[in-house]
Amino acid sequence: MSPQQSTPTRLHIVTGKGGTGKTTVAAALALALAAEGRRTLLIEVEGRQGIAQVFETGALPYEERKIAVAPGGGEVRALAIDPELALLDYLDMFYKLGRAGRALKKLGAIDFATTVAPGLRDVLLTGKACEAVRRKDNAGWRAYDAVVMDAPPTGRITRFLNVNDEVAGLARIGPIYNQAQAVMRVLKSTETAVHLVTLLEEMPVQETVDGVAELRAAGLPVGAVVVNMLRPVLLDDADLESAANGRRTAVAKALSQAGLGGARKGGQAERLVDPLLAQAHEHAQRVLLERRERAEIATLGLPTYELELRGEGVDLGGLYRLADSLRKQGMTGGES
Amino acid sequence: MGTSAGGTDMSLENPGDLESPVLAIDPLLDDPKTRIIVCCGSGGVGKTTTAAALGVRAAERGRKCVVLTIDPARRLAQSMGLSELDNTPRPVTDIDESAGGTLHAMMLDMKRTFDEVVLQHADPERARAILDNPFYQSLSAGFAGTQEYMAMEKLGQLRALDAWNLIIVDTPPSRSALDFLDAPQRLGSFLDGKFIKLLMAPAKVGGRAGMKFLNVGMSMMTGVLSKVMGAHLLGDVQTFIAAMDTMFGGFRKRADATYKLLQAPGTAFLVVAAPERDALREAAYFVERLAAERMPLAGLVLNRVHGSGAPQLTAERALAAAQALEEPRENLVDGGIVDREAGKADSVADGTDDGTDPKTPAEAADDMTIPPEQRLAAGLLRLHAERMRVVARERRTRDRFVSVHPEVPMVDVAALPGDVHDLDGLRSIGERLAGDHPAAA
Numbered sequence: 001m002s003p004q005q006s007t008p009t010r011l012h013i014v015t016g017k018g019g020t021g022k023t024t025v026a027a028a029l030a031l032a033l034a035a036e037g038r039r040t041l042l043i044e045v046e047g048r049q050g051i052a053q054v055f056e057t058g059a060l061p062y063e064e065r066k067i068a069v070a071p072g073g074g075e076v077r078a079l080a081i082d083p084e085l086a087l088l089d090y091l092d093m094f095y096k097l098g099r100a101g102r103a104l105k106k107l108g109a110i111d112f113a114t115t116v117a118p119g120l121r122d123v124l125l126t127g128k129a130c131e132a133v134r135r136k137d138n139a140g141w142r143a144y145d146a147v148v149m150d151a152p153p154t155g156r157i158t159r160f161l162n163v164n165d166e167v168a169g170l171a172r173i174g175p176i177y178n179q180a181q182a183v184m185r186v187l188k189s190t191e192t193a194v195h196l197v198t199l200l201e202e203m204p205v206q207e208t209v210d211g212v213a214e215l216r217a218a219g220l221p222v223g224a225v226v227v228n229m230l231r232p233v234l235l236d237d238a239d240l241e242s243a244a245n246g247r248r249t250a251v252a253k254a255l256s257q258a259g260l261g262g263a264r265k266g267g268q269a270e271r272l273v274d275p276l277l278a279q280a281h282e283h284a285q286r287v288l289l290e291r292r293e294r295a296e297i298a299t300l301g302l303p304t305y306e307l308e309l310r311g312e313g314v315d316l317g318g319l320y321r322l323a324d325s326l327r328k329q330g331m332t333g334g335e336s
Numbered sequence: 337m338g339t340s341a342g343g344t345d346m347s348l349e350n351p352g353d354l355e356s357p358v359l360a361i362d363p364l365l366d367d368p369k370t371r372i373i374v375c376c377g378s379g380g381v382g383k384t385t386t387a388a389a390l391g392v393r394a395a396e397r398g399r400k401c402v403v404l405t406i407d408p409a410r411r412l413a414q415s416m417g418l419s420e421l422d423n424t425p426r427p428v429t430d431i432d433e434s435a436g437g438t439l440h441a442m443m444l445d446m447k448r449t450f451d452e453v454v455l456q457h458a459d460p461e462r463a464r465a466i467l468d469n470p471f472y473q474s475l476s477a478g479f480a481g482t483q484e485y486m487a488m489e490k491l492g493q494l495r496a497l498d499a500w501n502l503i504i505v506d507t508p509p510s511r512s513a514l515d516f517l518d519a520p521q522r523l524g525s526f527l528d529g530k531f532i533k534l535l536m537a538p539a540k541v542g543g544r545a546g547m548k549f550l551n552v553g554m555s556m557m558t559g560v561l562s563k564v565m566g567a568h569l570l571g572d573v574q575t576f577i578a579a580m581d582t583m584f585g586g587f588r589k590r591a592d593a594t595y596k597l598l599q600a601p602g603t604a605f606l607v608v609a610a611p612e613r614d615a616l617r618e619a620a621y622f623v624e625r626l627a628a629e630r631m632p633l634a635g636l637v638l639n640r641v642h643g644s645g646a647p648q649l650t651a652e653r654a655l656a657a658a659q660a661l662e663e664p665r666e667n668l669v670d671g672g673i674v675d676r677e678a679g680k681a682d683s684v685a686d687g688t689d690d691g692t693d694p695k696t697p698a699e700a701a702d703d704m705t706i707p708p709e710q711r712l713a714a715g716l717l718r719l720h721a722e723r724m725r726v727v728a729r730e731r732r733t734r735d736r737f738v739s740v741h742p743e744v745p746m747v748d749v750a751a752l753p754g755d756v757h758d759l760d761g762l763r764s765i766g767e768r769l770a771g772d773h774p775a776a777a
Contacts, residue, residue, distance in 0.1 A: 018379015019615070153379060170470055170572065202755040203412075204380075234722055235715040242712045254713030258657035260649070275645025276716040283719055285753040311729060313613045 008333055009193040009223065011133045011186065012148045015157040015211065016197030017204040021228045023050035024314050024322065025197045025307070026150040031323035032332045034074035038145035041132050042067070044080040045125040046152060051078050056316050062086070064132075070323070077144075079132075086124040122163040127179065130186040154196060154211040158218050161187055161194070193223025198297070200227055200290040205297060212300055224331060225302050227294075229309040233287055235280060240287065243280035248273050305329045354738040359635030359745035361770045365394040368501065370604055372491070372597070373634070376507045377608035378618035382639040384412055385756055385765060386608050386749075387506040388441070392416075392759060393766035394502050395439035396432045401502040402440040402494060406487055415758045416441045423448040425494070430759055440500065449486040452493075471572040483508040485591075492594040604634035607744075611641055611730035616737045623741055635745035637769065638734065642726045642751050651724035658717035661710045747771060 012029055016022035023044075030042040041064060044051045052060050055067050060080040067078040135143040152160045164180040164187070171177040186192060194215055198208040208225060215222050235243065252263040252270045261268025297304060305326060310318045326332065364370055375387045384405055391403035402425050405413070413419070416428045418441055425440035454466050466472050487508055494503050597603065605626055609619035619636060626633045706714075738746070749768045756762055 019381060019610070019612075232722070234719045238708075239712050239715045242708065243716065247709060247712070250709035251713050251716065254661060254707075254710045255657070255717075257710070258661045258713065258717070260653075260657050272646050272649060276720055278645055279719055279723055280716055282753050289754050311725065 007190045009191060010144075010146055011129065011192040012146065012223065013151045013157075013161070013192065013194045014148065014197060014226075015151045015154050015194060016226075016228075017154050017207045020197045020199050020204050021314075022153070022197040023048075023150045024054055024319065025195075025226050025228055026148050027051060027054045028307070028319055028322035028326055029195075029331065030076045030078075030146075030148040031068060031070050031320060032327040033146045033148065034068070034070035034076045035072050035323060035327055036332050037072060037074050039143070040074065040076050041144045041147045042076055042078045043129050043132065043147060043149045044078070045129075045149065047080070047082070049080060051080065051150060054314065054319060071320070079128075081125055081128050083121045083124050086128050087120075090124060090127065120167075122160050123167055123180065123183075126161060126164060126187065127183050130183045133186055133191070151194075154207045157194065157211060158214040158220065161215075161220055162218050188219055188221065190221060192221050194220055195223040195226055197226045197228050199229055200293045202289070202293065205293045209296065209300065212302070222302060225297055225300060225304045226326075226331075227297065227304060227306045230306050231286075231290075231309050235283055235287075240280065240284040243277055243284065248277070251277070303331075305331050354735045354742070356636075356738050356742060356744060356746040358771070359637070359747040361390070361393070361747060362397070364604060364634055365390065365397055365399065365502070369602055371502060371602040372495070372604070373502070373504045374507060374598070374603065374605045375505065375608050375637075376605060376622055378615055381608050381610045381615050383608045384506045385762070386606070386637055386639065386769070387504050388412060388416060389756075389762045389765035389769060390606075391439055391441065391504050392428075392431065392762045393770065394504070395428075395437040396435060396763075398435035398437040399502040400438050400500045401504060402442065402500040403504045403506070404442055404444060404487070404490060404494065405506045406444045406483065406508045412756065413443065415756060415762060418443060423452075423490075428759075444483070444487055444490055446483055446486045449490050449493075453489060466576065469572060469576045471576045488594045489590065492590055492597065495597060599630055599632070601632070603632055605631055606634055606637055608637045608639060610639050611733050613733055616733055620737060620740060623744055633744065635747065636737075637747055637749060639749045640751040641734075641748040642723065642730060644720065644723050644727055646720065647724075647727070649720060649724075651721040651728070654717040654721040654724065658714040658721070661714040661717070662706060 012026075012033075014022050014026035014029065016025070027042060030040045034040040042051060044060070049059050051067070052058060055078070057067065060067075060078055062080060062082040062085045064077045064079045066075050068076045070076065129147060129149050132144055133147050137143060151157055164183045168177050168180040168184065171180065196208045196211055198204040212222055212225075249263075252267075252273050255261075255269035255272055255276075256263035256267070260272060261270075263269050306329070307322050307325060310322075314322065364373070373387075373390060375383050375390070377383045387403055387405060391401050394401040403416075416439075417430075418426060418428075422443060423445035425442040428439040428441050431437070431439045451467060454472075455463050458466060487505070491503065491505055494500065607619050607622045607626075609615045623633060623636070738744075747769060749765065752761075752765070756765060
């Protein structure tokens, strides 16, 4: 189904237009991977504490901590990256700059790097994710089998991931150059996949199509499309056809038979007919539109997974069900 | 303008529900004192569409209006006749100008806006040095954050041109909700920061008295920076900062002026949301933040609200009736099952309220003994039950917001089945915004 079978994906980057539920999908994917027995890290980069909300816990610190246990015992750890702390971390790791790092902070250099020159923020965020992917313990085992990133939205994703190319171009030589190149190597490798979350609506699908084209042009590996919040189709084609033909009298009679009042003109059942047919008409329009959008997604030639709308929003139980659904559909690449 | 001015109407709608004052859009658009409308809200709630629809409506009601959009969906841009990214306001044709209004629209081009600022504030030689600097080229081309600065800069420019009497701004899809409000201040604190001075030139710092810490730490610092950044990059950044130095003052003054402009009477903030948990949580955050910054909030636009033409028929009753119609062995005689059957099926429906109804339409369809019109009626009833659940859910989400912020004027905009592609679509949204269309679709 996908090229993922040869090299299992280790870095899953989940993007999507605002409002498509990418944080929920990223969380569900992390749970699904953990359910396969993989040590999984879920990373948040936008400082919104969306992961904490999805898992119904308090705000996450800048620290990898266990956030959920998957069926079968695998666990998901989560990390909300704080760009400021990540920068100090980075300075410390590469340059052993404990004291100098603090002095830089005092000078406002950290502020500069993380807010005023926001490109550097993206460097730190992608750098931290790649560090987690590459990290090994003393015995040489990988710290994580899979890392899932709840990434910036589709409109910004290519620039976000490509920031290190830009930085490498700016620095030309030296440690920043080397670090930037190393990050780009991970991001462009076959171990990475950028997944796009969409709804079956025009704008999100259009943005997905544009996003895929941009990612491909930049040489970044595109993974799958996840169609989220799929609404149920409650009337089939034949029904929609009869509804369109407006068989008012027959419908009024049936409604009356079901005990909803009189079918005569002005009767309770009769008065229901127009609004119900109007709703059916809207439904028909939506089904048609969704079919068109689905065809549009199919032209991308990417593995596509679908998640149903959960009316009340996704609670913790719902999240496990979404994870299960992704796993059954084969998104984790394991046996289904 | 703000909450107290002509934009609101204290009458109430939907008695029995939690009530908010009605946000009356037309008085807001018509009031000549309204000069700037800022639409903010989280991503994916129809913010840009709302801004465009307000622009069309304002123009056709006689305002000379310009809409500043940021990164609009291509089709929406096309609906206003904008085919490509362009940093200059372009007239939107096919607007009904009989009331004396006009509409211009533009998309923000960050790099060009940034370039314009540089060209305007620096002498030609210095401007060239900045524009050619690789660090500048990267920064200006649109890393996260630059958009917010430039949107505010462009707003300031449009206001200064004074060619329009109403500016409608769509805010960037910010990482955190109100980055654009922070932008001027953040810029200011950065420009005053020691780091800038450090970067500008070590020699200069040496000449300053009373900055012992800097002097002592200086060689270590530049050494560290050079080590971390690489000598080339440090050089580029230093050149950039030095070249920008002369224009920092003007930059800062403008940022402050824009911030004050946003607080001034004549500006109205509209928070845009959809009746979903996350979107309304963001909206609540916006409302609180705007109050904290003393920014004038006009109200909340709640997009994509569902209604029903048959609200008298509850979800439970519709489902029960649908089930009755799909049970062929019950010999349905006109009116024969009314109370008993409906009551019995009701309890079944209650137990399956999470959406897993025992019989799907497909299964029902297999059963050939059901006459087609009964099948159709059952389908219509299930569809209605689903709609009524959506209506109830949206109402609960909305009520939660209203309980916390009962003072915020609100307008519901009925959901459209598809996206907007043309001016007529925008007009129809405008009508809904103004309350010409009932929320019940």
